Amino acid sequence: MKPLLKKSIASHQIFWPLVGLALLLLFNFIFTKDFFVLELKDGHLYGSVIDILNRGSVLMLLTIGMTLVIASGGIDISVGSVMAISSSTIAMLLSGKMVELNGHSQFVSNIPLGFALLLTLAFALLLGLWNGILVSYFGLQAIVATLILLVAGRGIAQLITSGNVITVYHERFFYFGGGFLFGLPVSIFIVGAVFLITLLLVKRTAFGLFLESVGINRVAGRFSGLNVQLITLICYSISGLCAGLAGILTTSEVRSSDPNTVGNFIELDAILAFAIAGNSMAGGKFSLSASMIGALIIQTIRTTIYSRGVAPEIMLVVNAVIVIVICSLQSDRVKALAGRKWLKQGQV
Amino acid sequence: MKIRIRSSYTSMIITIGIFLSLVVIGSCVYDNFFSAQNLVNLLIDNSFLIIVALGETLVIISGGIDLSVGSIIAFVSMLVAYLLTTLHWNPFLVICLVLLVGGFVGLMHGILITYFNVQPFIATLAGMFLTRGLSYVISTDTISISNPLFVAISEYRIPFLFDSFLSIGVVITLVILGLFIYIAHYTRFGRAIYAIGSNEMSARLMGLPVNRTKVLVYVLSGFTSSVGGLVFSFYMLSGYGSHAIGLELDAIAGTVVGGTLMTGGVGFVVGTVFGVLIEGIIQTFINFQGNLNSWWTRIAVAVLLLIFIAVQRLLVARREQKKSVKRVETVEYAHSGD
Numbered sequence: 001m002k003p004l005l006k007k008s009i010a011s012h013q014i015f016w017p018l019v020g021l022a023l024l025l026l027f028n029f030i031f032t033k034d035f036f037v038l039e040l041k042d043g044h045l046y047g048s049v050i051d052i053l054n055r056g057s058v059l060m061l062l063t064i065g066m067t068l069v070i071a072s073g074g075i076d077i078s079v080g081s082v083m084a085i086s087s088s089t090i091a092m093l094l095s096g097k098m099v100e101l102n103g104h105s106q107f108v109s110n111i112p113l114g115f116a117l118l119l120t121l122a123f124a125l126l127l128g129l130w131n132g133i134l135v136s137y138f139g140l141q142a143i144v145a146t147l148i149l150l151v152a153g154r155g156i157a158q159l160i161t162s163g164n165v166i167t168v169y170h171e172r173f174f175y176f177g178g179g180f181l182f183g184l185p186v187s188i189f190i191v192g193a194v195f196l197i198t199l200l201l202v203k204r205t206a207f208g209l210f211l212e213s214v215g216i217n218r219v220a221g222r223f224s225g226l227n228v229q230l231i232t233l234i235c236y237s238i239s240g241l242c243a244g245l246a247g248i249l250t251t252s253e254v255r256s257s258d259p260n261t262v263g264n265f266i267e268l269d270a271i272l273a274f275a276i277a278g279n280s281m282a283g284g285k286f287s288l289s290a291s292m293i294g295a296l297i298i299q300t301i302r303t304t305i306y307s308r309g310v311a312p313e314i315m316l317v318v319n320a321v322i323v324i325v326i327c328s329l330q331s332d333r334v335k336a337l338a339g340r341k342w343l344k345q346g347q348v
Numbered sequence: 349m350k351i352r353i354r355s356s357y358t359s360m361i362i363t364i365g366i367f368l369s370l371v372v373i374g375s376c377v378y379d380n381f382f383s384a385q386n387l388v389n390l391l392i393d394n395s396f397l398i399i400v401a402l403g404e405t406l407v408i409i410s411g412g413i414d415l416s417v418g419s420i421i422a423f424v425s426m427l428v429a430y431l432l433t434t435l436h437w438n439p440f441l442v443i444c445l446v447l448l449v450g451g452f453v454g455l456m457h458g459i460l461i462t463y464f465n466v467q468p469f470i471a472t473l474a475g476m477f478l479t480r481g482l483s484y485v486i487s488t489d490t491i492s493i494s495n496p497l498f499v500a501i502s503e504y505r506i507p508f509l510f511d512s513f514l515s516i517g518v519v520i521t522l523v524i525l526g527l528f529i530y531i532a533h534y535t536r537f538g539r540a541i542y543a544i545g546s547n548e549m550s551a552r553l554m555g556l557p558v559n560r561t562k563v564l565v566y567v568l569s570g571f572t573s574s575v576g577g578l579v580f581s582f583y584m585l586s587g588y589g590s591h592a593i594g595l596e597l598d599a600i601a602g603t604v605v606g607g608t609l610m611t612g613g614v615g616f617v618v619g620t621v622f623g624v625l626i627e628g629i630i631q632t633f634i635n636f637q638g639n640l641n642s643w644w645t646r647i648a649v650a651v652l653l654l655i656f657i658a659v660q661r662l663l664v665a666r667r668e669q670k671k672s673v674k675r676v677e678t679v680e681y682a683h684s685g686d
Contacts, residue, residue: 075469143413143469144610144657151597152650155643163641268473281467313488313589316481323474327466 013285017277017293024300032307044180048303056299057187058083060292061246062270064198065128065239067291070274072235073215073283074135074142079243079270081153082127083263086247088157090120091166091257094173107169121244127153128240129233136232150267157259165258168251177253187249194242199288211235215283272319273298276326359607359659360619366652367622370629378636384510386632388518394628395517396421396576396583396592398621401599401606402528403572405620408603409532410565411545411612412461412468416475417573418595419483420450422588424577426483429491429587432498439497447574453479454570458563472566476596483589490588493581502582517579524575528617531568541565545612601649602627605656626652 028035028048038047062079069076093116096109109116127149134145168174179186202208214221214231222228243263251257277294279286301322305315375382391398400417407414424446431437431445453475460471493499505513532538540561543551552558580592606623608615630648634640 138658138661140657140661141610144604144653147597147600148650148653148657151601151653152647155646155650158641158643159647163643268477271470271473275470281470311484311488313481313484316477317485318481320474320476320478320481323470323477324460327470327474328460328464 013278013287014290014293017290017297020276021293021297021300024297024304028300028304028307032304035307040183045183048307050185052296052299052303053188054185055303056296057185057191058246058249059266059269059273059299060191060295061194061242061249062266063273063291063295064194064288065235065242066267066270066274067279067286067288068198068202068211068235069142069239070271070279070281071211071215071283071286072232073218074232074235075271076131076146076236076239077143077267077271078127078131078146078149078153079239079246080263080265080267081150081157082124082240082243083247083250083266084154084157084259085127085160086120086124086244087251087257087262088160088166088259089123090116090173090248090251091168092160093119094168094170095166096170107171109170113170113172117248120248121241124240124244124247125237126240128237128243131240132233132236135236136229154259157262161257161259163259165256167256173252174255175252177249177251178255187253190245190249194245195288195292198238202288207231207234212284212286216285269298269319270295272323276322278326357607357616358663359656360616360622362659363606363619363622363626363656367626367629370626370633374629374633374636378633381632381636384508384512388508388512388514390625390628390632391518391521392515392583393631394624395515395521396580397595397598397602397627398521398624399524399572399579400576400595401602401620401624402524402617403569403576404596404599405603405606405608405615405617406528406532406541406565407468407569408600408608408610409545409612409615410541410562411548412562412565413472413600413610414457414566414569414573415469415472415596416453416457416479417569417576417599418592418597419476419478419480420453420570420573421577421580421592421595422590423479423483424450424574425581425584425591426486426491426587426589428498428578428581429493430486432493432495433491439495443578446578447571450570450572450574450577451567452570454567454573455563457570458566461566462559462562480589483587486587486589488589490586492586494585498582498585502585515582517582520575520579524572525617525621532617537561537564542613545614547613598624598627598649601653604660605649605652607656607660609660610657 025035032048035048038045038050040046062083065079066076093111094109094113096107111119131146131149134140134148135142138145176186176190181189202211210221210226210231213224214226214228218228221231246266247262250262273294274291275281275294276297277287277290277292279291279294298319301318302312302315305312305318371382371387380386400421404414404417427446427449428442431442432439457468457471457475460466460474461468501516504516506515506519508514532541540551540556540558543554543556544558544561548558581587584591602624603615603620604610604623605626606616606619606621608620627645627649630652631645634644
């Protein structure tokens with residue numbers, strides 16, 4: 001009985017990412033001082049764990065979009081550029097001037113906040129649609145199609161801001177990236193909401209099933225009457241929206257927009273988060289929750305490195321080692337070796 | 349008499365045509381544009397990019413991708429600077445060592461991709477992180493190179509036609525180009541690369557050494573990246589971990605503009621050179637214009653990419669139309685089934 005039980009828990013995709021995360025947290029519990037200490041200041045919770053969730057929010061958002069796109073059999077390497085575009089868009093839209101109001105000066109933006117947010121998200125959606133149309137209706141290879149936006153995106157972002165770093169003065173806008181709700185950072189709730197909505201879309205509607213079948217075999221999907229092109233398009237649109245939202249969050253958190261640095265190379269982290277979670281890069285079956293754990297693993301490593309005072313440059317090397325180890329472990333060759341061992345033990 | 353052009357040549361011919369017309373346009377619009385030195389400068393300023401793009405071309409023809417080329421350049425420049433300036437090694441020893449380092453990183457990619465079935469994108473991504481990270485581990489600052497040999501190579505000028513001069517980097521580029529034309533079009537290894545890119549399964553069934561060829565392609569790309577890194581060190585005379593960020597994109601863009609299909613199996617080494625030169629000439633335009641910012645280069649390159657990919661798509665679509673629809677579907681089905 002016992003091995004059977006073990007098998008069923010371990011066979012869940014989310015099991016191994018969770019083990020990885022638990023090991024990382026255990027390492028921190030033992031070696032990093034005050035890692036799990038939560039402080040309550042002015043009714044707001046502070047601590048490394050909250051910090052991981054807060055700072056990881058951008059990566060988690062991008063990973064949600066990336067998960068859907070890769071599951072559909074594609075890849076979206078333009079998310080960093082889309083982030084930069086949305087960041088510069090919101091920063092420009094929220095520009096305005098100081099106005100004397102009731103004796104004290106107050107900032108008034110040219111465009112109302114809600115409208116600016118909607119416009120930015122619409123723009124990001126448009127960019128996602130552009131990627132999706134290139135991939136699904138023009139039949140371009142996903143990596144090439146999104147390469148175009150990756151190359152152009154940062155140029156477009158600089159065009160929007162005329163190459164300057166734009167500082168944002170809109171007080172209420174800072175709430176998204178720096179505010180607190182029920183003692184927790186607002187960004188956590190935003191990510192949570194996006195995650196839940198996507199999870200509902202994937203688990204409670206037929207979309208998830210369609211998506212997996214498209215990812216596993218496009219032709220078979222088409223033959224069984226699925227609108228393959230539309231499903232692909234939806235994935236890229238969601239990815240664009242997530243990237244747009246991530247850009248807004250970043251801008252709100254750092255209170256400025258630098259088209260050169262916002263979201264630089266973050267697409268690689270998002271792909272990494274997806275791969276660490278044990279999802280198949282070839283598309284098909286996927287687990288959104290596991291991807292989230294993957295993103296948290298990356299953020300935990302980063303926070304660990306920072307809090308232990310190791311030079312942040314090492315992060316890249318650590319990332320590289322993780323990718324190599326995880327991907328090698330996933331390969332059939334290693335699985336075959338390990339499988340033979342387990343099989344022997346099982347027979348005994 | 350009707351001249352027949354093989355359809356796979358079409359995009360390369362378009363590329364060369366665009367390059368020539370850009371030269372003509374530039375000469376008409378800007379006064380000092382059409383000079384021998386200005387055109388040679390295109391080669392000098394883009395020599396490392398051309399070298400790297402050549403390696404990238406073979407990788408893409410084989411159906412893969414190499415994202416690590418820019419970081420290897422940075423790593424090599426850093427390693428050279430560190431070994432020469434801080435440790436005072438013998439320059440010849442340093443050159444040999446960094447060439448080996450690039451080849452070794454390529455070997456790692458090749459083994460991961462071939463024997464562990466890691467996707468090329470992911471494996472070379474790991475290499476990109478690794479090499480970029482290692483160069484930051486050496487130092488986060490710029491290290492200048494003051495070794496007499498390197499400075500001499502950097503400053504050496506070879507007289508060329510019409511009072512222009514070449515740099516050593518250009519000579520290395522031309523040598524590598526000749527080598528790659530030979531490899532791609534006149535060797536068994538080259539033909540195997542094309543065959544694998546067209547259809548790996550049938551290449552395997554034909555008895556071609558698929559695994560060995562794929563590993564070698566990545567080793568070659570790692571090697572050219574380190575040669576590119578050396579030329580880059582001659583060009584910049586400094587090592588810095590943030591050198592050549594995003595260069596892999598320029599290399600891939602140059603390759604695609606040069607007429608290589610991202611799906612593999614089709615492509616020309618010479619086309620890539622013109623692809624990179626087109627990127628270079630756009631940059632020159634923007635320098636000559638003076639009032640345009642450098643981000644216009646990125647946008648222009650992206651637009652070019654889009655056009656070329658569209659042209660390639662049309663060509664492929666036309667070829668597929670010739671075959672019966674049914675057969676294409678069967679082949680597709682067989683592909684996705686395995």
